[in-house]
Amino acid sequence: LHEFSIAQSIVDSVVHEAVAKHASRVREISIEVGQLMQIDSRILKSALNLLRSGPLLDHTRIQLHPVKARFSCRRCGNKWTMNETKRQLSTVSQQLLVREPNSRELPLHFLPYFYNAFLRCVKCGSTDFEVSAGKEIMIRRVVME
Ligand SMILES: [Zn+2]
Secondary structure (H helix, E strand, O other): OHHHHHHHHHHHHHHHHHHHOOOOOEEEEEEEEEHHHOOOHHHHHHHHHHHOOOOOOOOOEEEEEEEOOEEEEOOOOOEEEHHHHHHHHOOOOHHHOOOOOOOOOOOOOOOHHHHHHHOOOOOOOOOOEEEEEOOOEEEEEEEEO
């Protein structure tokens, strides 16, 4: 599972850092989860809870922060978010979309490498844009003692 390998690398890197800094325990781990990453936060959180072990991570508080996707046009400089792509996405074949159960969010959880094929700048129509947020998983903060 995607979420489990991500959880494993988060745990590994936090433990690595804690050991390097001679910490006795990790109080808190704060993780940013990009909207385009196709991550189920609940699964990621249970994976993290399953994988942490040992005194270092016994009482660690784990917090996940969703990061909305943001796009930025290389031609006209326009910046926009997922909500503004609603109409474009309605033309995408439903078979390519993965709907999240119980979610009112846009079904933009198709494979990340597809968005360049289906999205364009909402202002000038260019397909030359970059994803400026929402496509990464980052450890934002680790509190150790
Ligand atoms: Zn543009």
